[in-house]
Amino acid sequence: MLTGQVCELMGILNCTPDSFFDGGRHNQVEAAISHAIRLLDEGASMIDVGGESSRPGAESVSAHEELRRVLPVVEALCDLRRERSFAISIDTVKTEVARQAVRAGAEIINDISMAQSDPAMIPFMVESGASVVLNHMRGEPRTMQLNPHYDNVVAEVQAELLVVAQRLESMGMASERICLDPGIGFGKRLEDNYLLISQASAFHSLGYPLLYGMSRKSYIGRTPGLENSDRLMPSIASALMVAQAGTCVLRVHDVAATREALLMWNAIGA
Numbered sequence: 001m002l003t004g005q006v007c008e009l010m011g012i013l014n015c016t017p018d019s020f021f022d023g024g025r026h027n028q029v030e031a032a033i034s035h036a037i038r039l040l041d042e043g044a045s046m047i048d049v050g051g052e053s054s055r056p057g058a059e060s061v062s063a064h065e066e067l068r069r070v071l072p073v074v075e076a077l078c079d080l081r082r083e084r085s086f087a088i089s090i091d092t093v094k095t096e097v098a099r100q101a102v103r104a105g106a107e108i109i110n111d112i113s114m115a116q117s118d119p120a121m122i123p124f125m126v127e128s129g130a131s132v133v134l135n136h137m138r139g140e141p142r143t144m145q146l147n148p149h150y151d152n153v154v155a156e157v158q159a160e161l162l163v164v165a166q167r168l169e170s171m172g173m174a175s176e177r178i179c180l181d182p183g184i185g186f187g188k189r190l191e192d193n194y195l196l197i198s199q200a201s202a203f204h205s206l207g208y209p210l211l212y213g214m215s216r217k218s219y220i221g222r223t224p225g226l227e228n229s230d231r232l233m234p235s236i237a238s239a240l241m242v243a244q245a246g247t248c249v250l251r252v253h254d255v256a257a258t259r260e261a262l263l264m265w266n267a268i269g270a
Contacts, residue, residue, distance in 0.1 A: 007243045009259060010046040010089065010251040011039030012215065015069040016053045032073045033080060040086055042256035046108065046249070049073050049101070050091030054112050054141045054186070063096045071100055078105035089133070093117035095124045102128050112186060113137055114164050122164075126171045133211055134164050136183030144187035153192040154199050157182050162206055179209040179249065185217040193219040197238055200245035213251035214238040215258075236261045 013036055036047050051069035052061050070090065077088050089108035090101035095118045098109045110133040115121045117140070125132045136157045137144055150156050161180045169175055180203060182196045203210050220226055220234040232254055239250050239258050243265065252258045 007247060007262060008045045008249050009043055009255050010048050010211070010249050011036070011042075011044030011255050012251060012253050013039070013047050013049050013073070014053075015049060015051045015073055029072045029076055033076045036073075036077060036080070039255050040084060043259035044086065044255045046087040046089055047077060048089040048091050048108075048110055048251060049077070049106070050110075051097070052092065054091075059142060060140070063094045066092065066094060066097050067100055070097065071104060074101050074104045074106055081105070093121070095120040098128070098130075099124060102130050107131060108133065111135060112183070113140070114161065114183075115168075116164070122168060122171070126168060126173045131177045131179065132168070132173075133179045133181050134161055135181040135186060135213070136161050137186035139187050141186075148187045148189055148192070150189075150192055153188070153195050154202050157196065158203060158206060165206070165208055175208060179211050180206060181211045181213060181251075184212065184214045185219055188219075190219055190222050193217075197241055200242040200247055204246055209248040210242075210246070211249040211251060212239070212242045212247050214242075215250075215252040215254065232257060240265055 013032055015032055039047060049070050051066040074088060074090065087108055088106045089110045090098055090106040091110045091112070092098050093111050093113040098121065102109065108131045109125055109128065111121060112135040114134045114136055115125060138148060165178050165180065168178055182203060184193050184196060188196070197214065200210065200212065215235045216231040220229060220231040223234070226234055235252070235254065236258055239252065240261055243250065243262060250258060
């Protein structure tokens with residue numbers, strides 16, 4: 001599903017009670033599917049379903065609780081997919097959650113830990129047949145923002161992502177099934193986020209499709225002058241910058257606004 005040919009939009013569907021942006025609003029199946037339909041109508045080609053908050057400082061939940069939140073939503077999305085074409089992504093670091101979601105019909109595993117949290121995840125990714133998103137993160141959500149440090153953030157993130165991607169390939173996964181995410185906000189200082197966004201084109205040398213998730217994140221609120229921003233317009237500005245650098249997928253809350261900005265940018269640049 002991640003072909004790397006066009007900039008696609010992955011709509012975020014948080015099924016958690018404590019999400020930093022839409023906490024609790026989409027944690028019932030009917031409400032979640034209604035929101036998913038809205039995201040699709042606005043132009044999303046993928047829906048990313050998550051049942052565990054990844055905001056800085058967030059505590060983990062059990063696999064049982066995470067499955068309780070996400071599996072009915074994935075199953076309902078699979079029913080919806082009989083009527084329209086889109087990809088279902090499961091946002092999890094737990095192999096058992098990924099396994100049951102893929103069995104139910106998810107085609108993408110989006111692991112914010114770069115497949116490092118659960119030792120069983122990498123073998124499962126290979127055997128699953130799903131596409132995968134490897135999101136760069138040091139530490140875990142609970143601790144990742146406690147004094148992160150890089151000497152050369154772009155080079156270090158590239159190297160750490162490449163190690164995992166090449167391991168997957170060495171175990172038999174086709175490279176086109178692997179998508180890399182530099183992990184904006186995941187164990188990064190403000191200046192690190194800026195560099196990873198402004199130097200997005202550097203990641204193309206790794207040879208994998210690229211995904212960026214910057215939507216409404218806290219680096220925006222830490223930017224001077226944007227402390228009280230609702231973060232929508234800065235999210236779109238960030239999206240346009242990485243889209244210009246050839247990013248394949250944008251993971252966003254605001255699909256309609258991002259799509260309109262991309263259409264205008266494409267029209268001007270055509």
